[in-house]
Amino acid sequence: MxxxxxxxxxxxxxxxxxxxxxxxxxxxxxxxxxxxxxxxxxxxxxxxxxxxxxxxxxxxxxxxxxxxxxxxxxxxxxxxxxxxxxxxxxxxxxxxxxxxxxxxxxxxxxxxxxxxxxxxxxxxxxxxxxxxxxxxxxxxxERDHVSGLYTKDYFFEYIRQIELWSRDIPRDAIVFDIEQFHLVNEFCGRDFGDRLLAEIGSALKNELAPMNAIACRADADTFYIFATHQESYDNIRNIVQGILTEFFEVNHIRVRFGLWENVDRNVEIEAWFDRAKAACDKNRGDLTQAFTRYNNEMHSRYMFEETLIRDLQSAMDNKNLIVYYQPKYNIEGDTPRLTSAEALIRWIHPTLGFISPGDFIPLFEGNGLIQKVDNFVWNEVAKQIRKWKDEFGVTVPVSVNVSRIDIMDPELETKLMRLLEENGLSPEEYMLEVTESAYCENMERLIEVIENLRKKGFRIEMDDFGSGYSSLNMITTLPIDILKIDMSFVRNMEKDERNLKLVELVAGIAKFLKIPAVAEGVETQSQLDTLKGMGCQIIQGYFFSKPVPPKDFVPFIEKELERRRGA
Amino acid sequence: MITIEKLNAFGANTAEGLARCFGNEALYLKLVATIPGEGNFDKLKDSIAAKDLKAAFEAAHALKGVLGNLSLTPLYTPIVEITELLRSNTDMDYKSLLDTILEKKDELGRLCAD
Known part of the structure; x- marks a missing residue:
């Protein structure tokens, strides 16, 4: 100064x-x-x-x-x-x-x-x-211009000051947000959203003053409160919910609270609110309760996730993160033929053992670390394609996942091209999978990125088709080369007529678009026969093989080469 | 015309007064020269005569600040005394104290006029 x-x-x-x-x-x-x-x-x-x-x-x-x-x-x-x-x-x-x-x-x-x-x-x-x-x-x-409350940095700083003098007083970390707030901005305009946030901020300031509490707007519609412990925070909930009802003249726009009571002073201040936020997020869609308390189960989950976040880099460095390959077979002829593979990530943690992708993929998708994982996989896969090409003289094209966050990366195309160049590969030998739900968000950007990649020669697969909400009109205009039928439909198609009809429908759409349909999760001969009957050309699933490490994939290549020699 | 020597002879703490004026002798002497004409001396005298102790206090208080800043000790000392007495509304004969003040003021006036 x-x-x-x-x-x-x-x-x-x-x-x-x-x-x-x-x-x-x-x-x-x-x-x-x-x-x-x-x-x-x-x-x-x-x-x-x-x-x-x-x-x-x-x-x-x-x-x-x-x-x-x-x-x-x-x-x-x-x-x-x-x-x-x-x-x-x-x-x-x-x-x-x-x-x-x-x-x-x-x-x-x-x-x-x-x-x-x-x-x-x-x-x-x-x-x-x-x-x-x-x-x-x-x-x-120190003040957020929209809500009039503290900014996050000052909020934490003031807590640090408060804590210097009164560490023995039990205090609570409270986080609340408005469910589906992004829709408020989208449908009612940003001005309306800002007015709403200002109203909440002003009401909070009045309510918190006698409560010996301070608050900030941490992000968009997320508010943090630090208060001397009290049994109930219904007063705050009623005020915020009242404002929402008044603004929208309806009462189904919901505010949800996460609460960590009597925060643990051995934990960093920021983590108090991370935990209260974890409780708040847990409250998503649960209409039966406005408050979710941070509890032991959540704590275990939180600690587990923190461990994964902490260990991600070392997992990549120490090869605890391994790329597995699941073969994809073309079933158009009499004998299924190996056509390509899908790369799937596996994590063998030195202390936690095998970690399900279902545990870490959504976590990393949520915090942006998925980009790091994707980049790692892309690298490993490019090297592997090169290695097999050198060893067997053929290319096994492998599809890799491209997450929503990658689409927003202005360096995406450069990164992929550099990778191929480093490994002496062409885009035709490398396939990119984009999930259907990514197509629904920021479609213009996605189409632009994908069209550029296709111009370079990459083939684009739309993953999990059927699980999102793509309109039929949208599908006809999308730049895609392969449609992948969502695994859950395939698994249930023999049990449930509706799933069967859906698979038929997707196979029909692929035919209409004149692109191949890939069915994932195929486990039985009868599933395969049904899919073949529908005109589905490519099959992936346990029927042929589970995802395997590179060395176990070699026999599939050798067998395919034998068939080619025989033919 | 007033000088530092005359003021020293008068008993003023000129070193302190000058220091307060950042060593600006011309400014210090100019300000000292305004004191004999300072209206609050008359106000003090008239208010005491009229037994208006509140007005007398205000005048004394104002003089105290000014004289203190110029370090005119022979005037400042009796002014501090009378200010405190007037502040506490002391019912007494102020004549002798007032005379001392006015004598010293007149003495300073003469030094300035010489």
């Missing part, structure tokens, strides 16, 4: 208010060394000078006993005027009683009469100006 003041070379303006010429001139002589000084004979004149817009004063030096309007009256007026409150006042007095009274009325400091040595007076003025300028910067940055 000091540096900032050194950069601003313009002299600050200081106003001396005193009816005695001698005092004014002595003080003016001292202060003019560092400041641009103005004078007023009494408080009334001072108010007139301060109301001028052309000058911003950094300090007021105020005598107390003056004719027309005295210093105390000025201080009282200042207390109720926002613009004046931002200018610090140093009172000049020789009376102890007046010192106390003026400090209570908001004076920042006092200078005794007769004045101290000039150096002391200057130092005091400088210190008070610095203090107020710092305070002003804090005042302007």
């Amino acid at each position: 000091k540096k900032l003041r050194q950069i601003t070379t313009v002299k600050r303006h200081v106003l001396i208010v005193d009816d005695e010429v001698v005092n004014r001139e002595i003080l003016g002589n001292i202060l003019s060394v560092n400041y641009d000084v103005e004078y007023a004979d009494n408080a009334k004149e001072a108010l007139a000078a301060l109301s001028r817009q052309d000058k911003r004063f950094s300090l007021i030096l105020l005598d107390l006993l003056m004719p027309v309007m005295d210093g105390f009256e000025f201080l009282k007026k200042r207390e109720t005027t926002e613009t004046l409150k931002r200018i610090p006042v140093i009172v000049m007095t020789s009376e102890k009683e007046s010192e106390v009274r003026s400090l209570k009325l908001g004076a920042a400091d006092f200078i005794a009469k007769p004045f101290d040595m000039p150096e002391v007076v200057l130092a005091r003025c400088e210190r008070i100006i610095e203090l107020f300028e710092d305070q002003d910067i804090i005042r302007q940055t």
Whole structure:
């Protein structure tokens, strides 16, 4: 901050208010060394000078006993005027009683009469100006402009301050958000959403003041509250829910709360709210309860996930993260023929053992780390395709997953092309899978990215088709090369007529688009026969093989080569 | 014309007064020269005569600040005394104290006029 003041070379303006010429001139002589000084004979004149817009004063030096309007009256007026409150006042007095009274009325400091040595007076003025300028910067940055609550950084900082003095008082971390808030912005406009957040912020401030609690807007519609422990937070819920009902004139827009009661002081402050947030997220879609408490089960899950996040990099470095390959067979002819493979990630953790992709993929999709995993897989796969090509003289095209976050990566195309170049491969030897749900979000961007990749020669598979909500109209315009039928439909098609019809429908769409349909999760001969009957060309599933490590994939290649030689 | 030597002879703590003026002798002497004409001396005298102790206190208090800042000790000392008495509304005869103050003021006036 000091540096900032050194950069601003313009002299600050200081106003001396005193009816005695001698005092004014002595003080003016001292202060003019560092400041641009103005004078007023009494408080009334001072108010007139301060109301001028052309000058911003950094300090007021105020005598107390003056004719027309005295210093105390000025201080009282200042207390109720926002613009004046931002200018610090140093009172000049020789009376102890007046010192106390003026400090209570908001004076920042006092200078005794007769004045101290000039150096002391200057130092005091400088210190008070610095203090107020710092305070002003804090005042302007500590608040979120939308809600009027603290910003997240200041919120955590204030908690740290509170905790310095009262670590033995039980306190709670509370997180709440509004379900489906993104739809509010989408349907009602951002202004409406902002007004709603402002209303919540203002109501919270009023409610929290007597509760000995502070709050911030942490992100979009997510609010954090730090409060002295109380049994129930229904008061807050009722207020927020009331605002939602009032804004939407309906009562199904729901606010959900996560709560970690009596936070553990051995854990970092940020983690208190991560845990309360985990509880809040757990509350998703559960209409039976507004509050979810962070509990042991959640704690175990949280710790497990934290371990995975922490260990991801070492898992990649130490090859605990392994790419498995599941073969895909073309079943159009009499004999199924190996056509390609899908890369699937597996994690063998040194202490936790085998970790299901169902545990870590959604976790990493949620926090963005999936991009790291995807990049790792792309690399491994490119090397593997190269290795098999060198060993057997053929390419086994492998499809890899491209997550939603990768689509947003402006470097995506460059990364993939570099990878292929490094391994001496062409885009035709590498296939990219994008899940159907990704197509539903930010479609324009996705189509643009995919079209560019296809122009380069990549083949694009739409994964899990049928599980999302693609409209038929949308499908006909999408740039895709292969349609993959969602595994759950295939598994249930023999048990449930509706699933069978859906598979038929998807196979029909693929035919209409003149692209191959791939069925995943095929386990039995009868499933295979049914799918073949529907015109499904490519099959993947336990019927042929579970996903296997590269060395166990070799026999599939060898067998395929034998068949080719035989043919 | 008033000088530092005359003020020293008068008993003022000119070193302190000058230091408060950042060593600006011209300013210090200019301000000292305004003291004999300072209206609060008359206000003090008239208010005491009229037994208006509140007004007398205000005048004394104002003088105390000014004289203290200029370190005019011979005037400052009795002014501090009378200010405290007036602050506590002491019912007494202020004449002798007031005379001392006015004598010293006149003495300073003469020094300035010489």
